[in-house]
Amino acid sequence: MLPMSKIKEPAILEHLERLLEFVSGCAKEKGFTSKRIKEIELATEEALVNIFNYAYAEGPGDVEIKCGLDGDDRLVIEILDTGTPFNPLSLSEPDLTADVADREIGGLGVFFIREMVDEVQYRRDAGRNILTLRASK
């Protein structure tokens, strides 16, 4: 894998836009289309919001994002936190067919992560949650 660029910020909503700008800037630099960049941003936002909401119930912490290309020319985004062990991919899929009255609020975040990128992997390593997204051009 080629060298990856990095950003580290406090894991709070106020830093969402800066983190997403980093990811969209990285994707743009690697030649991704604006449509694809929005899909990648969406997957990243959903992953980050999960971390903001759930990772650091015990006290404040950081989130780090690494971005680069893999050998297959796919964008690789690693999202790391040192919070509570949590595998977002373990969440169940939302019911996409319910109507307005029955539709549950929420539950869509992980669905979007899976839909918007080609591959998602979670691992817990050395006290860190690491979510890896891979997106082709």
Next chain:
Amino acid sequence: MEIIDGGKTKNTVIVAVKGRMDAVSAPEFEKRLGDWIEGGEIRFIIDFCDLDYISSAGLRSILTTAKKLKAKDGQIFLAALKEAVKEVFEISGFSSIIPIYDSVEAALSQA
């Protein structure tokens, strides 16, 4: 995100939302629409022609608003979605629970 009051036509409030509806900005949309609903408005057309991006937080704020309106026999129509935004509505199934029109005019003709 910018919310622009487009005034009332056929008893329907037309609201343009520009920019990005993400986890930071979506609560503001929900609050503005909530204020209008509390003020007695129950019919809305949301003009998304300048909306570039929406995430699940944006969808959630629209769904919350639609639920409030359903309880009051009101309605919310979305109009003029850009391709990337439309894709989010389609893959999430939201396009089958919230009415979407190609233009504000087309939405108004159904209002």
